[in-house]
Amino acid sequence: NLSIVIAVAPAIGPTLSGFIVDHYGWRYLFIFTMPFFIAAIVIVATVLKVNIIPTTKPRIDGLSALLAMTGFGSLVFAGSQFSRLTLPQFGGLFVAAIWLIAWFCRRQLSLQEPLLDVRAFMYPQYRYAMIILALAFFLFLGLELLLPMYMQQVLLLSGTVTGLVLLPASIVEAVCAPLFGWVLDRKGARYVMLPGAIIMAASFLALYASLDASGNTVVRLSVFFACFAIAIASAMTCETHGLNALPKHLNPHGTAIISTINPIAGALGAAFFVGVTGVGERFSTQATAPLRMLDGVHLACVCGVVLTIVVLFFATRIRNR
Numbered sequence: 001n002l003s004i005v006i007a008v009a010p011a012i013g014p015t016l017s018g019f020i021v022d023h024y025g026w027r028y029l030f031i032f033t034m035p036f037f038i039a040a041i042v043i044v045a046t047v048l049k050v051n052i053i054p055t056t057k058p059r060i061d062g063l064s065a066l067l068a069m070t071g072f073g074s075l076v077f078a079g080s081q082f083s084r085l086t087l088p089q090f091g092g093l094f095v096a097a098i099w100l101i102a103w104f105c106r107r108q109l110s111l112q113e114p115l116l117d118v119r120a121f122m123y124p125q126y127r128y129a130m131i132i133l134a135l136a137f138f139l140f141l142g143l144e145l146l147l148p149m150y151m152q153q154v155l156l157l158s159g160t161v162t163g164l165v166l167l168p169a170s171i172v173e174a175v176c177a178p179l180f181g182w183v184l185d186r187k188g189a190r191y192v193m194l195p196g197a198i199i200m201a202a203s204f205l206a207l208y209a210s211l212d213a214s215g216n217t218v219v220r221l222s223v224f225f226a227c228f229a230i231a232i233a234s235a236m237t238c239e240t241h242g243l244n245a246l247p248k249h250l251n252p253h254g255t256a257i258i259s260t261i262n263p264i265a266g267a268l269g270a271a272f273f274v275g276v277t278g279v280g281e282r283f284s285t286q287a288t289a290p291l292r293m294l295d296g297v298h299l300a301c302v303c304g305v306v307l308t309i310v311v312l313f314f315a316t317r318i319r320n321r
Helices: 002-023 027-047 062-081 087-110 118-122 124-153 159-186 190-210 217-244 248-283 289-315
Strands: none
Touching (some): 002 159, 118 248, 124 159, 124 190, 124 217, 124 248, 124 289, 159 190, 159 217, 190 217, 190 289
16 A cells, blocks of 8 residues: 555656646646645644654764765766766766765664664565665656657657656556555565566567657557556565565664665666666767657667566565565
């Protein structure tokens, strides 16, 4: 049920925003969301009054916080700018980000009260689940940005039509999320993750094979993206499977790791797919801008296929408990 909120809300967003941008303008995206922010503040203040776990007051290690911000921030920045940076610049920034993240992880192992207890990754099923979850968010948010670019810059569709093409995915996710939870409870994560990884790989292959410059692609796009949404709904069960693999005292840290991985993986995925598309456009020999964009999208899809194979590999490592 939790995955419905996490996965479906971002899927509905493009549909609503496409309509708003076409009929009112982009500034209204912010104006129309303000009532929801206010409602959330009121609900939190009036409803969330009961602590269901004992309250602790751990000391925040300043150096750990600094390393996390600079390390993960540098990684996302490198991912978002790699198509613009020179190879030495990107390599230096990427190596620096990995070094800072490694320093952060090593420091957590030496602290009595770590900011983020990375010992959770010592449990194989949790580790595999987090890799699948990170790659799934990477691919999903990257594809959710790539397809509107393709539809609006290659097929020349409006924002409203683009949003409507993406809408079936949110409906599919809402239906599949509780269904996969039911399968997880009765059969185990392997029966959810392995079919989901296969569907994910097949969806990217189908996208690569079918994308062209004709309007006949629209219906196929909607179907393929809905299929990919099924795979994402299955990947969301990794959160439950991974947390179940941890001892109880590591569950808060396991949850915090998930909350860290998801937005970083999503940000990297969006930046990566846009960057790869830009690289494909620059190396394209096509005469028109839409066709050059199409070559870039095809290159991004090839990268997506490779990553889905990695997801499939780790899905085979998932074991029922």
